[in-house]
Amino acid sequence: xxxxxxxxxxxxxxxxxxxxxxxxxxxxxxxxxxxxxxxxxxxxxxxxxxxxxxxxxxxxxxxxxxxxxxxxxxxxxxxxxxxxxxxxxxxxxxxxxxxxxxxxxxxxxxxxxxxxxxxxxxxxxxxxxxxxxxxxxxxxxxxxxxxxxxxxxxxxxxxxxxxxxxxxxxxxxxxxxxxxxxxxxxxxxxxxxxxxxxxx
Ligand SMILES: O=C(O)CCC(=O)C(=O)O
Ligand SMILES: [Fe+2]
Numbered sequence: 001x002x003x004x005x006x007x008x009x010x011x012x013x014x015x016x017x018x019x020x021x022x023x024x025x026x027x028x029x030x031x032x033x034x035x036x037x038x039x040x041x042x043x044x045x046x047x048x049x050x051x052x053x054x055x056x057x058x059x060x061x062x063x064x065x066x067x068x069x070x071x072x073x074x075x076x077x078x079x080x081x082x083x084x085x086x087x088x089x090x091x092x093x094x095x096x097x098x099x100x101x102x103x104x105x106x107x108x109x110x111x112x113x114x115x116x117x118x119x120x121x122x123x124x125x126x127x128x129x130x131x132x133x134x135x136x137x138x139x140x141x142x143x144x145x146x147x148x149x150x151x152x153x154x155x156x157x158x159x160x161x162x163x164x165x166x167x168x169x170x171x172x173x174x175x176x177x178x179x180x181x182x183x184x185x186x187x188x189x190x191x192x193x194x195x196x197x198x199x200x
Contacts, residue, residue: 008099015148015157018173022159023099023166026138032164036140038088039192045111051077060118060183062111069105071199075126082106089194096136096196100168104136104196112144115187121149123174128199134170139163141191149178161193 006025013020027035045062065073066089067082074080085093085107093104110119124135139161146167148157161167169179181193 013148013157013159013167015173015177016153016155017150017176018148018169019171020148020173021168021170023168024162025164026095026099026166027140027164029164032140035088035092036163036192039109039140039194040111040190042086042088043109043111044083045109048078048080060116062113062117064109064111065106066109067106067199069199071105071128073106073108073126073128073197073199075122080108092138092194093196096138096166099166100134100136102134102136102196102198104198106197106199108195108197110193110195112142112181112191112193114190115184118183119181121178121180123151123178124169124195124197125174129174129197130200132171133174133197134168135174136196137161137167137169138194138196139165139167139191140193142187142189144181144184144187144191147180147182149180151176151178161191 011022043064045064047062048059049056050059065080065082066085072079143160143162146159146161
């Protein structure tokens with residue numbers, strides 16, 4: 001067994017006033033390839049409009065909300081109603097829960113069709129997530145950079161989110177840090193991201 005491609009290889013991310021952990025090969029290449037294909041075609045992807053300074057734009061990515069309850073999730077003037085978890089999402093959720101010891105209720109999925117799709121600076125601090133939320137973020141498909149920026153100090157951090165990887169953000173990360181997925185001119189292939197959350 002190659003220890004350095006093992007699912008439990010863990011890289012702590014240096015994030016003062018927060019806490020994040022990265023598992024580069026949480027899913028092996030074959031599992032990740034097949035989950036990417038299944039999720040691409042089986043998820044009910046939608047493109048919502050968002051309002052920025054009073055103007056309406058199509059969101060620069062596709063999204064979908066799945067859950068094991070009917071609780072809605074609202075952010076950036078959008079309220080999403082969940083579909084019930086699919087079998088594949090339940091399998092991924094179970095594997096993520098084994099490593100985080102959490103019971104996630106909800107998954108917000110993002111499909112970045114190419115490098116023109118993005119996710120602007122924000123923190124996942126909506127009140128339905130509660131205090132100090134743990135967010136487990138799984139990536140499939142094209143690698144993309146993920147940036148962190150401290151809210152009040154001159155601190156930055158970035159990491160490349162690989163195919164089959166898991167990033168966990170917890171503790172005071174959302175309180176003290178913003179994150180974004182910037183555009184990238186070179187990227188022409190899609191990436192799927194799943195963020196597991198608890199919405200009670
Ligand atoms: O695509 C990503 O890695 C980030 C997604 C994200 O930050 C979010 O959906 O809140
Ligand atoms: Fe986020």
